Amino acid sequence: MVFQGVLNILQYPAMSNIPPLTALRAFEASVRLGGFARAAVELNVSTSAVSHQIRNLEELLGARLVERSTGMGGIRLTAAGESLLPAASAALSMLEDACSQIKGVAKQLTVSANVPFSAMWLARRLAEFSSRHPETPLNAIIQDGEPDFARFDIDLAVVHVPERALRPDDVILLQEEVFPVCSPELHPFASKAVCRCRLLQESHQNSPEIDWRTWSARFGLPGDFETKIVRYSSFSQVIGAAIGGAGLALGRSPLIDPELRSGRLVRLFPDLSRPASWRFVLRKGPARRHRMLDPLIEFLQAEAAVPATPPVLST
Incomplete structure (x- = not known):
């Protein structure tokens, strides 16, 4: 009886409202990467295993979290999924940061922008940010048009868009x-x-x-x-x-x-x-927030607010 009691405690810990980590990882990866198949590649499991983990997660929570999108094999979040994603992403990101620190490997912060903006404005400022936060590896990549957050694991994208195409969550930079x-x-x-x-x-x-x-x-x-x-x-x-x-x-x-x-x-x-008529805006990656993302955004906004005082030749 004592053994059975211990087994019950191990199987059903006091924090019984927290689902298994494998299920949360499958859910977060599927949303971030846009489908079960892509999540399976990242997690090194089968697509059916990812689907099974998410189905178990939904059963544990008593709510539907994702629905398959028609046509492209992707998924979309339900209201319950929208509620769970930020917490799951933050928790997994904190775990990743803590494990990386213990192993002595800092998590990379990836920023994307188009060629002119990167070369003429962003590159120097990223170097300055890096000098202030040398513990955070920075990776600057070139992306024209809509950034591919999942493929390049982008944390923050600087996107050049017309005013009419601004999104509610866009942060206007310039x-x-x-x-x-x-x-x-x-x-x-x-x-x-x-x-x-x-x-x-x-x-x-x-x-x-x-x-x-x-x-x-x-x-x-x-x-x-x-x-x-x-x-x-x-x-x-x-x-x-x-x-x-x-x-x-x-x-x-x-x-x-x-x-x-x-x-x-x-x-x-x-x-x-x-x-x-166009704006440079900041767009955050869909999930897995890097702990230095908000400090970087604040730094770039401060840099953008500095007025220029160029010389002018008289005619």
């Missing part, structure tokens, strides 16, 4: 200002004869403020001015050409603020600018 810029050598001529200058333009859909046609009336450009436009596939190319004196570019602040501060680029006219 709204850019757009204005004409050029090299200081070209400035004396360009400020007096815009219509005679080569025009450098980034190819970007649905962004009228970075299209020279939007500015043509302001500068009195001739009807054939588009023959003077050189189009580039990326903003980095445009700015590189402008720094080299190839022509006038439509600069995006704060991405070009370092070039303005150094004098490699100057504004064509000090008070002429347009607000950008």
